[in-house]
Amino acid sequence: MSASKQVVEPASAFLPLTPSEEEVALRATVSKIVGKYGHGYFRERSVAGEPMHELWAELGRGGFLGLSIAEKYGGGGAGLLQLAIVLEEMSAGGCPELAMVLSQGIAGNVLSLHGSDEQRERYLPGIASGEIKFVFALTEPNAGSNSHNVSTSARREGNEWIITGSKYYISGIDHCDYFLLVARTGRDEQTGRGKLSLFVMDAGVPGLSTEKIPTALFAPERQFTLFFDDVRLPLSAIVGEVDQGLVPLFDGLNPERVLSAVLCTGIARYAIARACEYVSSRVVWGSEPIGAYQAVQHPLAAAQIQLEAARTMTWRAAAMFDAGLDAGEQANMAKYLASKAGHTALDTAIQVHGGNGLADEYGLADLWSIVRLQQIAPVSTEMILNHVAQHTLGLPRSY
Numbered sequence: 001m002s003a004s005k006q007v008v009e010p011a012s013a014f015l016p017l018t019p020s021e022e023e024v025a026l027r028a029t030v031s032k033i034v035g036k037y038g039h040g041y042f043r044e045r046s047v048a049g050e051p052m053h054e055l056w057a058e059l060g061r062g063g064f065l066g067l068s069i070a071e072k073y074g075g076g077g078a079g080l081l082q083l084a085i086v087l088e089e090m091s092a093g094g095c096p097e098l099a100m101v102l103s104q105g106i107a108g109n110v111l112s113l114h115g116s117d118e119q120r121e122r123y124l125p126g127i128a129s130g131e132i133k134f135v136f137a138l139t140e141p142n143a144g145s146n147s148h149n150v151s152t153s154a155r156r157e158g159n160e161w162i163i164t165g166s167k168y169y170i171s172g173i174d175h176c177d178y179f180l181l182v183a184r185t186g187r188d189e190q191t192g193r194g195k196l197s198l199f200v201m202d203a204g205v206p207g208l209s210t211e212k213i214p215t216a217l218f219a220p221e222r223q224f225t226l227f228f229d230d231v232r233l234p235l236s237a238i239v240g241e242v243d244q245g246l247v248p249l250f251d252g253l254n255p256e257r258v259l260s261a262v263l264c265t266g267i268a269r270y271a272i273a274r275a276c277e278y279v280s281s282r283v284v285w286g287s288e289p290i291g292a293y294q295a296v297q298h299p300l301a302a303a304q305i306q307l308e309a310a311r312t313m314t315w316r317a318a319a320m321f322d323a324g325l326d327a328g329e330q331a332n333m334a335k336y337l338a339s340k341a342g343h344t345a346l347d348t349a350i351q352v353h354g355g356n357g358l359a360d361e362y363g364l365a366d367l368w369s370i371v372r373l374q375q376i377a378p379v380s381t382e383m384i385l386n387h388v389a390q391h392t393l394g395l396p397r398s399y
Contacts, residue, residue, distance in 0.1 A: 015319055023085060030089040033058055039094025039270075039363040045220040046366070051175050052220055055095060056130050059086070065100070066128025068255075069108055073124035079322035080109075080255050081315065084262045091266020092273075094363060096370055098221050098263070099135075099172055101378075103127055105259040106252035107134035107180055110198070114240040114248035119200060123178065133176040136252075137167040137201075137226060145383050147182065147246070148193040152228060154183040161199065161238070163207075163231040169377075172221040173210055176203050180252075186243050196245035199237045207231035217369045250328075254321055256378050257331040261314040264342030264374050267367050268307045271342075274364060275300055275349035278356075296352050303345040310337035329392055336384045339374040346371050 019027075037055050045052050059065050067082040069075025076082070087100050108127045111119055126132025143149040152165025163183055173179065179201055186195035201208075208231055213223040240248040279291035279300075290296050314337075317330035350357030350364050358365045375381050389395045 015315055026082065026085055027089050029062070030059070030064060030086050031093060033062070033064075034090050034093030034095050037093075037095060042095045042220070043360070043363065043366055046218050048220075049222050050220060051099065051133075051172075052095060052097065055090075056097070056099070059090075060130025063128075065104060065130040068104060068112075069124050069128040070112065073112075073120060073128060075124070075128040079318070080105075080258060081318035081322055083255075084258055084314065084318050087259055088262040088266040088269075091263050092269040093266075094270050094367075096219075096263045096267055096367070098219055098370070099133060101256055101259040101263070102136050102171065103132075103134040103176075105255040106136050107178075109255045110180060110239060110248045110252040111200075113251050114198075116236070116239075118236065119239065123200070126177070132178065133172070135170060135172045135176045135179045135203075137170050137173075137179050138182045138249075139167060139169050140165075141168045145380060147196065147249075150182055150184050150194055150196060152181075152183045154185050154197060154199065154233075156185075156235075159235055161233040161235065163199070163201075163228040163233060165228050167226040167228075169213065170224050170226055173203060173224045173226060174212075174222060178202055180239065182245055182249065185245075195243035196249070197242050198239040198245035198248050199233060200239060201231070201233060201237065205231055205233070217373060218366050219370055253378070254317070254327050254331040257335040258314060258318050258321065258327075260374050260378060261310065261317075261331075261334040261338035264338040264371055265307060265311050265314060267371055268303070268310075268338075268342045268345035271346040271349035271364060271367070272300060272303060272307065274362065275352050278362070279352050290352070299348045300352065303341070303348045306337075306341040306344055310334065310341040313337050329388070332379070332384045332387050335374070335379065336381055339371070339381065342371040342374065 063076055064086045066075035067078040067086065068080050071077035083104055087097060090097050104127060111123055123132060127134065138147065140150055140152065142151065152167060154161045154163050181199045181201050182196055183199060184194040185197040188195060207229045209227045210224045213225060215223050217223065279296050280289050282290050284290055313330060314334040317327050317334040320327040320330055346364065346367060353362055353364065356362050386399055390397050
């Protein structure tokens with residue numbers, strides 16, 4: 001049976017005008033922990049292609065990775081909003097963590113809402129503590145943003161599912177324990193669209209092989225192609241109902257979008273802070289620092305305005321999700337605004353640093369690929385605009 005989502009009465013779902021004492025304390029505590037490691041630690045781990053083990057473990061011991069997991073499974077019983085605060089503070093400290101988007105954001109929510117009792121008891125405590133990491137396997141070379149074209153198939157033989165096919169651009173498979181797999185289990189006779197199902201799979205299962213994809217992405221997580229050669233899974237590996245995989249999938253995508261957004265808003269905060277520090281001390285002409293010039297001030301001020309707009313929409317989306325309301329529109333808008341705001345802030349910070357903006361010492365340019373990625377994945381800006389045009393504006397479907 002699937003877990004039912006706890007719904008908060010809409011009247012009690014609101015965003016305070018000022019941060020609560022709990023939020024201030026949470027941000028301060030996480031910021032202090034991340035500050036012990038700093039951006040240099042992120043850079044070191046990214047060069048090595050190794051996860052930020054020590055930071056992850058410390059946050060797990062403190063209960064910060066499980067804030068959105070129910071207390072009965074070892075979590076904090078809070079919500080997506082609190083988890084998003086943690087990831088924003090990590091990113092604002094120069095340590096953005098893509099793994100949290102996948103493990104806590106997607107897998108934690110999908111399994112909480114749609115996992116069987118056995119699945120929730122087996123996986124959620126480890127997700128909450130950080131001792132178990134999940135990634136997500138959906139994308140394929142010939143499917144792109146059209147999930148209905150997924151060709152990786154799952155066929156039932158007796159008491160097993162047999163998985164055949166491949167996945168593309170899967171993050172962090174080399175350092176995860178399990179992953180959620182989207183596979184085609186049938187085809188709709190009327191529309192021709194694939195019927196999709198969602199599975200839990202062990203990263204070390206026989207018949208699975210991986211191949212690293214060389215990319216310019218600078219992050220601890222590497223990208224891989226996965227090959228499934230008649231991989232055998234028990235019937236209990238299914239999450240939710242057969243042929244109904246989009247139902248649990250979409251309950252994981254809104255948290256994914258919110259957490260992708262706070263990766264960007266956190267990096268934007270980091271970039272603007274570094275820029276303001278630099279331009280306040282950098283003197284080139286006369287005795288005034290360059291931060292006194294409007295040509296420097298105005299782009300930073302505009303970036304700050306764009307950032308605050310993105311953060312407002314992001315917290316609204318998280319609060320709506322936690323209240324059990326339909327947060328699809330807000331989550332997509334938050335992702336769109338934040339990806340733009342993060343890119344603008346980082347680009348502006350690099351520009352006001354001049355040549356130093358590209359120097360490793362200043363810790364800016366090495367974040368560019370993560371921020372730029374958020375305009376492509378996990379959902380592109382174009383698909384977000386398609387969603388808003390169709391579902392918000394009521395325009396004809398364009399794709």
